[in-house]
Amino acid sequence: MNYSTTRTVLAAATALAAFAWQAPAHAQTTLTIGTVNNSDMVRMQGLSSEFEAANPDIKLDWVTLEENILRQRVTTDIATNGGQFDVMTIGTYEVPIWAKQDWLKPLDGLGEAYDEGDLIPAIKNALSVDGTLYAAPFYAESVLTLYRKDLFEEAGLEMPEQPTWDFIAEAAEKVTDKEAGVYGLCLRGKPGWGENMAFLGNMAREFGANYFDADWQPQFESEGWKKAVTLYVDLMTKYGPPGAASNGFNENLSLFGQGKCGMWMDASVAASFVTDPKQSQVPDQVGFAPAPCGIESCPNNGYNWLWAWSLAIPASSEKAEAAQSFISWATSKEYLALVAEKEGWANVPPGTRTSLYENPEYTEAAPFAEATLTAINNADPSMGGGKPYVGLQFAAIPEFQGIGTAVGQQMAAALSGSATVDQALSQAQAIAVREMTRGGYIKN
Structure with missing residues (x-):
């Protein structure tokens, strides 16, 4: 092999090594999220670029629907094991029924920083079966x-x-x-x-x-x-x-x-x-x-009624780890702080966390805070x-x-x-x- 040939082979090997080094360690995961077209969810979709920036290996694909249509779509999908969604927006009606039929994956990977104990007890209980959380509340209401x-x-x-x-x-x-x-x-x-x-x-x-x-x-x-x-x-x-x-x-x-x-x-x-x-x-x-x-x-x-629009993972999803990462972000105390930074404290999703109602910045900005919490706590x-x-x-x-x-x-x-x-x-x-x-x- 002459010098010129040796130099060509070495150059090719170096290029291949560089290409291999530049290749991503993990392929990008795309999560399909089905949600309702309520204002808080529309805002979540707008702020989700923050999540994607912090998690470049996860891409979010949104399916945003009117309430009656969303209910029909997610119910059909989960009952037929269709696999259309990786994250579903569902409520306190669906969670206990679907969890008992093994249609939902338990949320056991939200992370230590999530602070599940901070969730308002009435809401957490409504979204749990036998003490296990099957959906995380995005906002709750009475x-x-x-x-x-x-x-x-x-x-x-x-x-x-x-x-x-x-x-x-x-x-x-x-x-x-x-x-x-x-x-x-x-x-x-x-x-x-x-x-x-x-x-x-x-x-x-x-x-x-x-x-x-x-x-x-x-x-x-x-x-x-x-x-x-x-x-x-x-x-x-x-x-x-x-x-x-x-x-x-x-x-x-x-x-x-x-x-x-x-x-x-x-x-x-x-x-x-x-x-x-x-x-x-x-x-x-x-x-x-x-x-x-x-x-x-x-x-x-x-x-009073009691309802929580919540994020859950259907059993058909093969992307549970990435889905839990997104759910943890969207229903966290940090997400509430992000909304407060962008839109003001009065506009954060209400009704889910005890710490929110102990936060004077929120209670001073939201004249409805006390009435909301009282209504939720009185709904049994x-x-x-x-x-x-x-x-x-x-x-x-x-x-x-x-x-x-x-x-x-x-x-x-x-x-x-x-x-x-x-x-x-x-x-x-x-x-x-x-x-x-x-x-x-x-x-x-």
């Missing part, structure tokens, strides 16, 4: 009555410490000014077990009703349901915005932020958005009260009150999703006027009895 303080003052009204539905009806009439585009009451009307039925299930409880009795018999024709739905339809027909049967959480959030709602009973997470000058035209005029009561023996702080989804199931605004059984969606369509029909309240409740009862019989809960 119910608040949001109202316009300026409109109440003009009408000579004062919000009670514990409002009743009788007071709400009186106030809705007095603050409605349709010529000015102001509606006394904005409530969910869009059909879906997590849309109108989340609200109506809770309202029915405020009148002493439940979905099922102790023997799993559906209760949609009970006095409590009739009172609740009749009042709901009456109030929304007289004092609600047009097209209310199409309005869900996001639509009412927009209406309230535009100054078009005198009152709105809904998820406490809305409070940070309606008090944000960047997103609301009435940020300084919002007051907060507990959920209303419809019966005399009203418990402290009304009837455990068994009681003659009901055989766990859950407040839902029943934690697999059949509830289908029943709730079908019943929600009947309630939307009553609201739009295409069915009477009695017709809607009769149809709801028939649907629920049929499905509960098929499921073996009711014996012929």
Whole structure:
């Protein structure tokens, strides 16, 4: 081999060695994340470049969907072991059911710095099975009555410490000014077990009703349901915005932020958005009260629901290690601090960590902090009150999703006027009895 040939071979060997040194030690992992198009999740997606910068071996692929569509997609995917997602946004309804069917991977790799013990106990318990966490809460919520303080003052009204539905009806009439585009009451009307039925299930409880009795018999024709739905339809027909049967959480959030709602009973997470000058035209005029009561023996702080939009890993994912790294980041104390740095403390995802409510920077910036924490702590989804199931605004059984969606369509029909309240409740009862019989809960 002459000198020239030797030099060529050495050069080639050096180039190959350099190429081998420059090759990444690990191939990049792509995580597909299915999430809902709520504002906090949209913000998370916008800030996720921070995670990718700190974890260059992980790429995030987002699938952001409207709430009803997300629920349908993730339920179909996990039930069929489809493997479409590596991280799913699910809630307190799905976690105990899916974990018991081995559809979710346990979150046992979040890291020592995650501080699982800092999670608010009610939320942590709702997302755990036999003491193991199967989903990490991104934000959590209960119910608040949001109202316009300026409109109440003009009408000579004062919000009670514990409002009743009788007071709400009186106030809705007095603050409605349709010529000015102001509606006394904005409530969910869009059909879906997590849309109108989340609200109506809770309202029915405020009148002493439940979905099922102790023997799993559906209760949609009970006095409590009739009172609740009749009042709901009456109030929304007289004092609600047009097209209310199409309005869900996001639509009412927009209406309230535009100054078009005198009152709105809904998820406490809305409070940070309606008090944000960047997103609301009435940020300084919002007051907060507990959920209303419809019966005399009203418990402290009304009837509350309990929900947490949470991040979980389906059993079908083969990227659990990377997925846990992302979940740990997105639901950490450090993520809350990142949102505070970018958007201000009042805009951090609420309801998940005890330390947040012990942080004076947050409690001073968020006038709704105390009301939110009180509502969450007063929401007890455990068994009681003659009901055989766990859950407040839902029943934690697999059949509830289908029943709730079908019943929600009947309630939307009553609201739009295409069915009477009695017709809607009769149809709801028939649907629920049929499905509960098929499921073996009711014996012929």
